[in-house]
Amino acid sequence: xxxxxxxxxxxxxxxxxxxxxxxxxxxxxxxxxxxxxxxxxxxxxxxxxxxxxxxxxxxxxxxxxxxxxxxxxxxxxxxxxxxxxxxxxxxxxxxxxxxxxxxxxxxxxxxxxxxxxxxxxxx
Numbered sequence: 001x002x003x004x005x006x007x008x009x010x011x012x013x014x015x016x017x018x019x020x021x022x023x024x025x026x027x028x029x030x031x032x033x034x035x036x037x038x039x040x041x042x043x044x045x046x047x048x049x050x051x052x053x054x055x056x057x058x059x060x061x062x063x064x065x066x067x068x069x070x071x072x073x074x075x076x077x078x079x080x081x082x083x084x085x086x087x088x089x090x091x092x093x094x095x096x097x098x099x100x101x102x103x104x105x106x107x108x109x110x111x112x113x114x115x116x117x118x119x120x121x122x123x
Contacts, residue, residue: 002027002112004095009117012085016121020080022095022114030054033101034078035110036070038091038119045094049080050105059105064089085121092116 008020022034035050049070050059058070069081078095096110104110 004114006114006117011120017083022078032097033104035096035104037094040091087123
């Protein structure tokens with residue numbers, strides 16, 4: 001099972017940018033599809049973006065298309081570049097990993113999850 005650690009969260013004004021990082025360890029990183037989810041207070045965890053095994057196809061939630069970009073360094077880290085941030089993007093952001101891209105991008109049943117990093121966007 002892969003261990004995941006997120007970083008890069010913080011407080012930013014609306015319209016600003018942040019880049020989240022998720023460092024993976026314990027397994028062969030290139031075998032895993034990776035995703036970002038977020039959970040706002042009182043709401044269910046929701047899909048944000050995913051990237052296929054070995055940096056393959058990328059997928060985005062409609063709410064972040066054109067503003068967020070998922071990428072990888074092909075070694076052990078996946079990133080989420082977040083631009084034009086809105087107050088409704090405020091949430092705890094979680095990194096997830098699974099051997100199956102369909103599992104990691106369409107469900108919350110990925111085999112590995114990080115502890116999350118808080119993103120707060122002020123208006």
